[in-house]
Amino acid sequence: MRIPCPYCGERDAREFSYLGDASVARPATDDAAAYHEYVNLRANPAGPHREFWYHASGCRSWLVVTRDTRTHRIDSAELAR
Amino acid sequence: MAAMKFSALSLLRHALTGNREWTPHWRDASPKPTYDVVIVGGGGHGLATAYYLAREFGIRNVALLEKGWIGGGNVGRNTTIVRSNYLLPGNIPFYETSLKLWEGLEQALNFNAMVSQRGVLNLYHSDAQRDAYARRGNAMRLEGVDADLLDADGVAKLVPQLDFDNARFPIKGGLLQRRGGTVRHDAVAWGFARAASDLGVDIIQNCEVTGIERDPAGRAVAVETSRGRIGAAKIGLAVAGNSSRVAALAGLRLPIESHVLQAFVSEGVKPLIDGVITFGAGHFYVSQSDKGGLVFGGDIDGYNSYAQRGNLPVVEDVCEGGMAILPMIGRLRLLRSWGGIMDMSMDGSPIIDRTPVDGLYLNAGWCYGGFKATPASGLCFAHLIARGVPHPAASAYCLDRFATGAIIDEKGQGAQPNLH
Numbered sequence: 379m380r381i382p383c384p385y386c387g388e389r390d391a392r393e394f395s396y397l398g399d400a401s402v403a404r405p406a407t408d409d410a411a412a413y414h415e416y417v418n419l420r421a422n423p424a425g426p427h428r429e430f431w432y433h434a435s436g437c438r439s440w441l442v443v444t445r446d447t448r449t450h451r452i453d454s455a456e457l458a459r
Numbered sequence: 460m461a462a463m464k465f466s467a468l469s470l471l472r473h474a475l476t477g478n479r480e481w482t483p484h485w486r487d488a489s490p491k492p493t494y495d496v497v498i499v500g501g502g503g504h505g506l507a508t509a510y511y512l513a514r515e516f517g518i519r520n521v522a523l524l525e526k527g528w529i530g531g532g533n534v535g536r537n538t539t540i541v542r543s544n545y546l547l548p549g550n551i552p553f554y555e556t557s558l559k560l561w562e563g564l565e566q567a568l569n570f571n572a573m574v575s576q577r578g579v580l581n582l583y584h585s586d587a588q589r590d591a592y593a594r595r596g597n598a599m600r601l602e603g604v605d606a607d608l609l610d611a612d613g614v615a616k617l618v619p620q621l622d623f624d625n626a627r628f629p630i631k632g633g634l635l636q637r638r639g640g641t642v643r644h645d646a647v648a649w650g651f652a653r654a655a656s657d658l659g660v661d662i663i664q665n666c667e668v669t670g671i672e673r674d675p676a677g678r679a680v681a682v683e684t685s686r687g688r689i690g691a692a693k694i695g696l697a698v699a700g701n702s703s704r705v706a707a708l709a710g711l712r713l714p715i716e717s718h719v720l721q722a723f724v725s726e727g728v729k730p731l732i733d734g735v736i737t738f739g740a741g742h743f744y745v746s747q748s749d750k751g752g753l754v755f756g757g758d759i760d761g762y763n764s765y766a767q768r769g770n771l772p773v774v775e776d777v778c779e780g781g782m783a784i785l786p787m788i789g790r791l792r793l794l795r796s797w798g799g800i801m802d803m804s805m806d807g808s809p810i811i812d813r814t815p816v817d818g819l820y821l822n823a824g825w826c827y828g829g830f831k832a833t834p835a836s837g838l839c840f841a842h843l844i845a846r847g848v849p850h851p852a853a854s855a856y857c858l859d860r861f862a863t864g865a866i867i868d869e870k871g872q873g874a875q876p877n878l879h
Contacts, residue, residue: 379770392772396762396877398716411862417874418714418805418861422703424765447717447763450770 382455385437397430400442400458424448430458465569484649485529485656490663493690494522496844497682499668499705500698501525503534503644503830504822506651506662507837508697508844510568513658515838516845521660522689524682526667530648533700536799537830538722538754540735540746542579542639543604546595549855549867550808551602556852557835558604561642564834570650572642573749578734579639580609580617582784584628588739592634599636607635618736621784628740628783639735641746647833671709671819678817679709695820695844697836700800701765702823709816713823714805714861716876719764719798720756720827721773725791727751736784743780745788752794755781759801759827761877768798801827806866807879811839811849812858820844821858826879 379391399420405412424447431441440458445451463469463482473480496512498505501523512518525532541561543554565572583589589608596606607613610632611623623630656662663686670683671694681690698705703713728751737744745755757777760769774796781788804810804824809832814821822840825832839853849857860866861874872878 390772391770398763398875398877414862415712419712420703420714420716421707421712422716422763424701424704424717427763429763445762447765450764450766 379450379452381431381441381443381452383433383436383439383441384455384457385439386433389433389436393433393435394431394441395434397432400428400430426453431455465571484653485662488522488661488663490522490666490684490686490689491661492688494661495520495691496693496695497521497689497691498523498695498697499682500696501529501662501664502532502697502699503647503651503833504699504825504836504840505695505697506534506648506655507833508695508822508840509660509662509837510651510655510658511838511841512845513655513660516841518845519659521655522691523655523660523662524666524668524684524689525662525664528664529652529662530645533799533829534648534833535645536722536797537644538744538746538756539641539644539830540579540639540744541574541642541831542636542735543831544579544581544595544599544606544634544636544639545869546598547867547869550869551599551604553835553839553852553856554831555602555604556838557832558638560834560838562638564650568650568654570646570653572646572650574640574642576638576640577746578617579636579737580614580734581634581737582614582621582630582739583632583634584630584740586631589631596634605636605638607637609633609635617733620731620787621736622786625783628738630784641735644830651837668705668708673709673816676817679819691818693818693820693844695822695840697822697840699802699823699825699829702802702821706814706821706823709814709819711814711816714874715802715824716763717765718759718761718801718803718877719766719769720759720801721769721777721796721798722754722756723774723777723796724748724794725753725755725788726794728753728791738780738784741776741780741783743777743784745781745785753788753791759803759877765800766798767800801825801829803876803879805861805874805876806868807870807872808867809836809856810858811836811843811853811856813843814858
């Protein structure tokens, strides 16, 4: 698997580390139920998945990669900010 | 159709008649309109659940729905290891229940599952790791589980061919569970299927669940499948790997990510490794099958996947782990590798519980430890479905523990599924 880093170009996946689902957002409140959803619950789709990858052995940028979990095909990679 | 009973005499009779008179071991059933219980998922856990529902709890009007074919999922993709060497109180009684069921399984099922208690040895490589293993071994012994802490000499008596003086990861000793070992995984599927079918369970293959029907009060009352609607008083999901997808049919969102785990088999060689050996400084474990191939594996790939195949970095990582303890295996050629999809839960431990949907029960989140759990998972899930309350051995595996904080995190990694 190769990830097209916006800074470094297409790089081997072993240069990156994986955090997980990029669609969850930290709650604005301190509501426990909202935090439970944020920390624990995931859609876990079989198909396109927006996810965080960190280019640890490269530019050290956080990326949001859109990847199909059924095929590992990567459709896009953009800076997380 | 009662399954024929296996005995030395029956094997001899079939041998003398050229093995031409074998008959199918379970009925390939077609769905009836309704059942008392529908189990979704014909893997090891679903088969065991159906079997124990019929045998222990007298519920025989049961359908077991399998998307593909019996033995074609993760029950045929694992590395066949059984053990109960856990640390935490929520886990030890459950996995020990499972190991005890393995010990009596072949007699109970009248089926040769090749249960082989050849020992599971976890190597340690530092003083700190020895202390952690001593703690785990003591926790096991407090629960009545066998555990022996070995020093390097003790390990050398068992496995002299290890690379004890490896400069980076010297082998200082190991934690040994002698009652651990391996079980022929396909035979587990076939044995449970045969015994369940014999007790009246309908095993329905090529039957994919595409919807979960709910009545106006919200109760789950039927499943929509590729072979039509099937009504059910109770529905149990045992579809690890795809739990999130099936639970989503009932509007549920689970504390689970699906990840791919790879496994490997080398070419066959003469007897080299008696038991199961695990590397303590990385993730690598190995045993030798009766055919002679080394069966080994390591970490999950670490990203969400339903692809049933992994990538090369993990192949390299697993092989590096193997080379660190057994440099001789560098001369072996790899015969096969494959991938299976794991339910990686947020705390690394499974879920056997009711769901917020009435009539819908969940067996999920087995991470990469599902095979050893097969019989206890089936027994506890059947108990929950039949009696409505958790089995004592699985009472910690509740779904709300992620919200309440009563998590069971063996590795202490937090809510990060790819690190468990």
